[in-house]
Amino acid sequence: MTERIVVGAALLDGERLLAARRSAPEELAGRWELPGGKVEPGETPEAALVRELREELGVDAEVIERVPGAWPLKSPYVLHVWTARLLPGTGEPKPLEDHDELRWLGPGELWDVDWLDQDVPAVREVAARLRS
Numbered sequence: 001m002t003e004r005i006v007v008g009a010a011l012l013d014g015e016r017l018l019a020a021r022r023s024a025p026e027e028l029a030g031r032w033e034l035p036g037g038k039v040e041p042g043e044t045p046e047a048a049l050v051r052e053l054r055e056e057l058g059v060d061a062e063v064i065e066r067v068p069g070a071w072p073l074k075s076p077y078v079l080h081v082w083t084a085r086l087l088p089g090t091g092e093p094k095p096l097e098d099h100d101e102l103r104w105l106g107p108g109e110l111w112d113v114d115w116l117d118q119d120v121p122a123v124r125e126v127a128a129r130l131r132s
């Protein structure tokens with residue numbers, strides 16, 4: 001089956017990373033992830049990321065750059081991650097859809113939340129880039 005991309009945002013505020021706790025489906029609820037979602041047909045991953053952040057968190061953001069790597073999710077999905085930042089004046093992210101809690105994690109707090117297993121290598125890569 002053709003791979004389908006799920007885009008995840010490493011949304012940064014200085015050195016802090018936003019983590020989002022999923023509220024559904026049941027097998028993922030309570031675990032933490034990078035906000036984002038499925039790229040729709042005809043859409044670029046970057047556009048999908050901006051759309052998902054608006055829908056899920058109610059914010060306007062801009063994409064910075066791709067975090068190298070591709071992490072397999074439930075077939076046929078694969079997770080690609082981009083760093084992103086909030087546009088000035090857009091306000092604080094809110095858990096409008098798919099999530100019931102958000103947390104900005106500082107450099108010493110990245111592993112304080114229970115990330116989805118499949119997100120751990122992606123967060124590790126983001127962490128390495130935050131340190132460099």
Ligand SMILES: Nc1nc2c([nH]c(=O)n2[C@H]2C[C@H](O)[C@@H](COP(=O)(O)OP(=O)(O)OP(=O)(O)O)O2)c(=O)[nH]1
Pocket residue numbers: 006007008028033034035036037038039052073074077079098116118119
């Ligand atoms: N957004 C996001 N989804 C992830 C991550 N890790 C992970 O396994 N997933 C899974 C959960 C879902 O099965 C799938 C993405 O689906 P989604 O529900 O976020 O996407 P969507 O907003 O486009 O949803 P929908 O149109 O199907 O309702 O990828 C992650 O870090 N971020």
